[in-house]
Amino acid sequence: MKITTWNINSVRLRLSSLARLITQVSPDIICLQETKVRDELFPVKDVEALGYPYQAISGMKGYNGVAILSKWPLIKIKTKVWCKKADCRHVFATINKKGVRPIEIHNFYVPAGGDIPDPEKNIKFAHKLQFLKEVAKWQESRRSSPSAQVLVGDLNIAPLPTDVWSHKQLLKEVSHTPVETKALEHLLLAGSWTDAVREIIPPEEPLFTWWSYRSKDYTKNNRGRRLDHIWITGTLKKHISEIDVFHATRGWEKPSDHVPVTITLAV
DNA sequence: ATGGTCGCTTGGCGA
Numbered sequence A: 001m002k003i004t005t006w007n008i009n010s011v012r013l014r015l016s017s018l019a020r021l022i023t024q025v026s027p028d029i030i031c032l033q034e035t036k037v038r039d040e041l042f043p044v045k046d047v048e049a050l051g052y053p054y055q056a057i058s059g060m061k062g063y064n065g066v067a068i069l070s071k072w073p074l075i076k077i078k079t080k081v082w083c084k085k086a087d088c089r090h091v092f093a094t095i096n097k098k099g100v101r102p103i104e105i106h107n108f109y110v111p112a113g114g115d116i117p118d119p120e121k122n123i124k125f126a127h128k129l130q131f132l133k134e135v136a137k138w139q140e141s142r143r144s145s146p147s148a149q150v151l152v153g154d155l156n157i158a159p160l161p162t163d164v165w166s167h168k169q170l171l172k173e174v175s176h177t178p179v180e181t182k183a184l185e186h187l188l189l190a191g192s193w194t195d196a197v198r199e200i201i202p203p204e205e206p207l208f209t210w211w212s213y214r215s216k217d218y219t220k221n222n223r224g225r226r227l228d229h230i231w232i233t234g235t236l237k238k239h240i241s242e243i244d245v246f247h248a249t250r251g252w253e254k255p256s257d258h259v260p261v262t263i264t265l266a267v
Numbered sequence B: 001a002t003g004g005t006c007g008c009t010t011g012g013c014g015a
Helices: A015-025 A044-049 A123-141 A178-190 A196-200 A247-251
Strands: A002-007 A029-033 A054-058 A066-070 A074-079 A090-095 A103-109 A149-154 A193-195 A228-233 A240-245 A261-265
Touching: A002 A015, A002 A103, A002 A149, A002 A228, A015 A029, A015 A247, A029 A103, A029 A149, A044 A054, A054 A074, A054 A090, A066 A090, A066 A103, A123 A178, A149 A261, A178 A193, A193 A196, A196 A228, A196 A240, A196 A261, A228 A261
Parallel strands: A002 A029, A103 A149
Antiparallel strands: A002 A261, A029 A066, A054 A066, A074 A090, A090 A103, A149 A228, A193 A228, A240 A261
């Protein structure tokens, strides 16, 4: 089972990129973030034609939006409201493929948090921390639920020193501040998750999934960050067969600033 | 230290 997560930054603008990704990676499940489209306008038919008839979508006009596209039936589709905002940042469902045990999959788009890493001065940063706190609390309360779970998404935090181009220079930048990386660690522990990507790619090795648009040539200084994650529960740990960060998309025409990350599970 | 670029919409916000 191949599961891909990708912050696509507008699903309508990048349908052809999605098609190209599918040709090259052929995932069973694709989790998108920043779809930026209301559900009524989601390109359901186009996505069906690409081979994904089962879709769990949660979108709004202009901002945010998440979607799970699947080759296999999705059951128990749900969304959650966090921080009392119905801002389409979390959709989850159970993958119900014949002959495979059900896997619950969570797709998150964590608030980016603005520019100033101080919750007193920056309401967006306060929102980000509150969001992580609420999700962690929820995870603690449902520890006994499905044993096979996957959590993916744009978590907007690069936790390890090797998840950013310069640990030292980014310690005061939103996405890599200690308060955020601690909050993410707390969430990871709260749900008893394993960082599947770092199980395969050694933590010593720099690894990025996002490069800012605000640079002429992203390859030149390689100033990236690992903001996109795949976490799994313990029972799936022994089934990881591959992790792929599909860097190529960042060099495509009209790229998203994030690249897809894929896990292959031998289930 | 600052500004740099996108996408959704057409002025300005969010990333």
